[in-house]
Amino acid sequence: MSQGDSAVVRPSLPPALKIIALSGFAASLSARALDPVLPRIASEFSVSIATAAGLAAVTAFTFAVVQPAIGALADMFGKARLMIVCLALLGFASLLGAVSSSFEVLFLCRILAGIGAGGVFPVALGLTSDLVEPGRRQVAIGRVLGGSMTGNLLGASASGVIGDVLGWRGVLAVLGVLVIVAALAVSFGFRNKPMRPGAPMDLAALRRGYRTIFSNPNAPICFAAVLVEGTCVMGAFPFVAAFLHDQGQESLAVAGLVIAGFAVGGLLYTLTVARLLPRLGVRGMMIGGGALVGLQLAIIAFGPPWQAQAVAFVAMGMGFYMLHGCVQVFASELSETARGTAMSLHSFFFFLGQTTGPIAYGFGLAHAGKVPTMLIAAITMLALGFILAVVLRPRPPTDAVESPRPDPA
Structure with a gap:
């Protein structure tokens, strides 16, 4: 793409795209956030590393099982509204996990986190497609993907640094606050935009x-x-x-x-x-x-x-x-x-x-x-x-x- 082309494309992308990218970034932070600190979790709760790895497995599983229903739910409740709910659930689950008193409670929190995170990314792509015409859509989706990839990158590296300083509970607390901020950003960013439901589930x-x-x-x-x-x-x-x-x-x-x-x-x-x-x-x-x-x-x-x-x-x-x-x-x-x-x-x-x-x-x-x-x-x-x-x-x-x-x- 030439420099001239870039000047044409960039102004056409809606400002709301930055908020959508932020939501993808915040949700992606949780994807690998616990992987570096699993040995500390295993040690604190006296479980094996294989058992602690079940936290990653259950998060991925709940992320997976909500995918087939996300499109229909977005049509029923509205994409922006569903994204706010999913981000809020992810933030709440992370904060609750930070104060969990047992491995079982932490396990339950990661189930909720998987449901929340599972709803953010596909809805983000759907919102992007709604806001941007087909000719500009590939560039717009690339921006959203960039936010998610950056979240994946920082989720692992930053959690390791935070884990050394604040422990694994600090990782979840910081993550929860960031996701709640993203939920508020989506709520304010789309407050003047229609968030009405689409067609009922067919x-x-x-x-x-x-x-x-x-x-x-x-x-x-x-x-x-x-x-x-x-x-x-x-x-x-x-x-x-x-x-x-x-x-x-x-x-x-x-x-x-x-x-x-x-x-x-x-x-x-x-x-x-x-x-x-x-x-x-x-x-x-x-x-x-x-x-x-x-x-x-x-x-x-x-x-x-x-x-x-x-x-x-x-x-x-x-x-x-x-x-x-x-x-x-x-x-x-x-x-x-x-x-x-x-x-x-x-x-x-x-x-x-x-x-x-x-x-x-x-x-x-x-x-x-x-x-x-x-x-x-x-x-x-x-x-x-x-x-x-x-x-x-x-x-x-x-x-x-x-x-x-x-x-x-």
Whole structure:
């Protein structure tokens, strides 16, 4: 885009977009915020690290299960109103978790946090689409994604620093305050804008949408792929701090920095995808992304110094989004009339993988050990990239009314 083009596009984006990006940022802070401090939580409540990792699993699970209903709820209650409610719930759950007196109470708080966070991101994208015309929408969505990625980046790194100073309770308290501020910002920012509900829930249309989506041969492939990604990649995150602790590195800030490398890799992807895609093609992106992730998991398995692991996480983030971004595009083309439902299902299976991931890693670490468990995940991701490059083919949406699009590879 030329400098002149930028001057045309920027004024057309509504000021409310900054508030939407702030909400995505605040919600994304909670995604990985507890991962660096899990060893401290396990120690305080006298539970194993695998049990403590269940906090990440249950948050991801509740995030996942609300996805199919979010679009319908937004239509019933209004997108802005639903976002305010979800942010308030996330903030309340974080503050309550900060003063929890038992692991069971903290577990319940993370369930509520998952419900709250699960409603923010898809509604943010829906609001953005409502406010911005199609010609400017890709730029606008990029701004919102940038806010979410920045939240993912700071959520891990800042929580490690805060955890060293204020402990894990301080992490949740700070997070809760920030999310409540975001809820107030959305409330004030949209106070003069209509927040009326849309159409009532149409269960018959919802069923037709599901039938349309799953009649596309790419649907089960896309959803299975993101389930595997969530399990093999995201499932390792809750154990990173424990791995480093076993190597003698007890600083939570270091653990947060290592985990944050993944988000840095994601940001690098957004900066380079426009140049990588024409050179590699879709299939090359999937093969290269899977191979890059698999290699980094193998490196981490053998426990190099934390500096090397931080670099590995940057590379793994880059590779992950190379693969995941391609699958996301295929998922967006499963249906034209039920695209929102298809993307909700995409999120559902991805976060379901983040639920099964800590459980699978906990089982593998307990029965096989770190190196075999990590290497199995590495081989799985390597194979996934090659398999998807073979079986995923550009197909028109099942309900398409236009002629098929050319092969993007």
